[in-house]
Amino acid sequence: MLILTCPYCGVSGEETEFHAGGEAHLKRFGPGSSDADFESYLFHRENPKGVHFERWRHVSGCGKWFHAARCTTTLEVFGTYTAQTSEPPQSIKDAITAKRPGWTWRDFA
């Protein structure tokens, strides 16, 4: 059972205080978009064995959404960061690189 640290209220809580919210940094496609783009937005998800970015909400807590960078195999959490960004901040990317040099995920690296 994971521990996650909410970047908004600073609480390190166990997983049951949070609700998982799927893949992070999805790009929304709306009216006017192609079928392929829209399908990708609705249904295509990364399924990596390793570095992954995901959304969490602190439901039994401050109620805020945040992002987490986490390894899907070892469950190491590289860091948690604000939800109001469409890509991981440099500090998070650096933290990952320190542990997993050469990592990639979609178009981040």
Place this chain on the structure above:
Amino acid sequence: MSTRLQTGGRLIDRSHREGFSFNGKRLTGYAGDTLASALLANDQMLVGRSFKYHRPRGFVAAGGEEPNGLVNLGKGGQFEPNQRATTTELFDGLTAESQNHWPSLEFDIGAINAKFSRFLPAGFYYKMFIHPRPLWKHVYEPFIRNSAGLGKAPQDRDSDRYEHFYAFADLVIIGGGIAGLQAALTAGQAGAKVILMEQTAHWGGRAPVDGVTIDGAPADDWIAKTVTTLEGMENVTLRTRMMGAGVYDHGYVLGYERVADHCPGLGLPRHRLWRIRAKQIITATGAIERPLSFAGNDVPGVMLASAIRDYAVNWAVSPGDRTVVVTNNDDAYRTAICLKQAGLEVPVIIDARPEASGALPEAARALGIRVETGKGIAKVLGGKRVTGVALCAQAGEGAELEQVPCDAVAMSGGWSPVVHLWSHCGGKLNWDDAQAHFRPDANRAPTSHDGLPFVISAGSANGELHAAATLGDGDAAGKTAIRALGLSATAGGVAKAEAEAEEPMTPVWIMPQGAGVKLRSKMWLDYQNDVKVSDVQLAAQEGYESVEHAKRYTTLGMATDQGKLSNINGLAVLSQSLGADIPQVGTTTFRPPYTPISMGAIAGEARGEVFQPLRRTPIHEWNDANGADFEPVGQWRRPYTYLRNGENRADAVKREVLNTRNNLGLLDASTLGKLIVKGPDAGKFLDLLYTNMMSTLKPGRCRYGLMCSENGFLMDDGVVARIDDETFLCHTTTGGADHIFAHMEEWLQTEWWDMQVYVANATEQFAQIAVVGPNARKLLEKLGGMDVSAEALPFMAWADGELAGIKVRAYRISFSGELSYEIAVPASQGRAFWDACIAAGAEFGLMPYGTEALHVMRAEKGFIMIGDETDGTVIPQDLGLNWAISKKKEDYLGKRAQQRSHMTDPKRWKLVGLETVDGSVIPDGSYGVADGINANGQRNTQGRVTSTYYSPTLDRGIAMGLVLNGPDRMGEVVEFNKVDGTTVAAKIVDPVFYDKEGEKQNV
């Protein structure tokens, strides 16, 4: 026979006798006994029957790894099957019964299975019961169900209490033997916050039984002193009777504390599950001895060598008067020496190794015990009890050299470190050839949220079996933990443990080495599930080569003992059969719990009244006291109807509908969601969330809105009220309140974070009472305080004011099609307002109504309900709600999805009303039948019913449904199926059955 020795027994208190009963026999034991030691003291070696063959079973071990001594324990609300007698502390009044036999333990008809054992090998169930197929339901399955299982299922509700406890520590140490105690000392002295847990009631583990000395004195001295020191340290918590059940991600450990199993009837919680978060964990969980595989190694009286000396030293019980020892290592000699010194006979020690020249064999010989090297046991004599053994050459095929009479056999195949907790969270193992066991690989420890190791193995569990190394390893583990915690070790020496030096062991996986199939089919690996060496070899032969497959094909290791005595022996046999190395074949996955834990402990407090959080409205008590027949709506309890005077539900609902339409009804609508949305961008935001245009809604007015998911499907509906320029109040369905609030926050925080909008969930701030029917206005005018006239408060408007002296907000919205006001009242005064309505409404014929009457009335008006007309695949356009979809908006959630071809397909079924030709009620879930059958041989369909009721207003059945081309087929008759296979004819009609013009609601 097994007896109590006259003296000795370090754990028993001979001054306290305890009475208990076993299979109806009244027996006695001492305080400090386990049920097992007490039974053995009373010469009760036969304690059960094995699962498949119903072979007689006796105790094999003295601890939690025991596979055979399972009993049905207790009575009534405290009855529990499959309890291990070895871990059940004796208390006065204990009752136990043996399991899995009929009519009795001694004469069991199920033993006939054993006669057919040749025909019941591994894979039996799979092969035997698969054909002929038709026999499964009426012959095979009932037979299997009757003979399945070991203990009896409890009949009564568990009368004990259980609880959870959350604790946080720097270091959790699992195991209270000398390694664990030393680790606690080392870490505690460095200032770490330590929890040390031990599964038995006693500290010290094996050391006192094995004659270990520490700093020149018996181990018991150092143990007692260390426990006292630890108890005096504020930063160290000691708990006995607490088992480490599992190690999970990020340092989460479960501690299973058996608080009151040994002292029932004091009103204490029976078990407490500690949910601990630790920065570091030390597994000082010891090692478990392995049986040897020789023919007849399951006859009662054949036991682990260490267990025999455990019984002798701890409980002064001798399982046998004449005990033969059979071994492949020096350690088992301790048992021979211990028994001999207690005045018991040891006719021979059978050592499979070519020589036995270590200190322990020499000491045995010095006591006059006969030692035979290079030998093995060909077979055990005796059926329900050992009567003797036949010796053979270990290198041979089992030709008998001589028979030795005895009534117990002490066997030792070596020791396996308890690596379960290390492995639970990903710790890896190495195979140690010299000791023939798996041990933790410290370089591949489980890692935590920071990617760093968080589990350390210590003592025997770490493969350091010899006492001298064991204690030191505990200190080393403590120091590793301290470093990981960023603390510094204190200076100071560590005690020195001493025990006899031991010569190397030799792995012996089959005894004798060249035994033929006849002997191999009597060599037991798994005592509970009756899996033999020949079964595992058969599995390999049949191609089940993976250890995971072999396990499941043979059921080796799948019984309640989780393979503690059988897994390693079994995988060694498998490896030999495959010609592979043991480490290559590997182990099966170790999964928590380490030994079984009670369901009660897992549930904790969650049962009865607090099984789940029931949500109650401010009107709940009145409802409860006035005949409410509650239904669950999510976690809420809402009245389905209010029963009066012996009414049944249908009568009550009919009465409520008619009374509301003719006079006056009162509904508790408090559960509907109320979300306040405010900000300069509130209108823009709601325009994106709803299919309608909400930003154009004027202050003081209400608008019914639909919300779709991004996948286009209708997910919630509700009335939105414009409060002021920047503020909206959004109603949601009851089930939608939390969900839509979360949905709004999700979009504001993760996508549109530049919008200036705040949302607050005010659902529970207000009780909401619906006052409904032709007399609604009259009631409110009688309560007085605000203008509720048609002019001041027209349909779909809202106003703040006062009624009955209470501050309210009144909404003119109607789900029933009658004149209707929903009154929002602060929850602290909700009941007062309700009471005022009840009192003042009597003269107008006021009756409360429940959710079913609500549903019937809205169906009479053709209003949709989320969850009935919607099921996650329905879009507003299916329901004739195109008017609620703004054509002006460029974007809203679901718009793009509704442009897909599947969504615009004219063949999508559309909402219509349905009236049966005969007036009956169409069954729920009915399908409209079309011509022909499909590829599966099922009738084709052309529609389905979404809501169906008896309408009191129209005195006939009414239904709504989705039908192919429905709106274009008004008047057509379609057949709908019934549960009995026949159909009922229904005419397609307008879904608005009553008051099409809306005259009653618009007054």
Place this chain on the structure above:
Amino acid sequence: MSDPVSALNRVTFDGFVKVEEMGPRGMITLRGDHALPEVKNAATGVAGVNFPGQRECRVVEERGLAWMSPDELLVMVPHGEADTAVASMESDLDGTHSLAVNVSDARAVFRIIGPGAREVLAKLCPVDLSPEAFVPGTIRRTRAAQVPVAFWMVEEDVFELVCFRSVAAYVFDLLKTAAIPGSEVGYF
């Protein structure tokens, strides 16, 4: 005019701690950017205490402020003053993006009193309640068994816990069960 009632009307239980449901308590959810002085002043103005830092809780009897998130505050005043307090804050914050909502009645408030209070909460909440880790002045939002709650220490041996009104009976039952005499854990 009727008197407001709390969810369980001040019910109490005596176990190895005392559990009391407090009567109606004024609570307001204030949404607004904490960095803005007008937001701070509006809040401190009605609560009469200093503005709290992250996860801080400053309470003096029935008045106080608790930090809930970077843009949410819990403002506490006597129950009868809640509507006026909302109006006052709205007026102070006119022109500033903010939202003040009276949620007094949406909540139930309990006190858990006695040396065993930490243990009672530790049976229900996955929070480090040891004396070193949890001290007066902090508000912790978490779950108690299956519902979200928030709690803080009024002083040593006295905790206040807030839950949603609809589950007040459930939470009271949880606290009662956890406080049954004989079930002391002996850990803290």
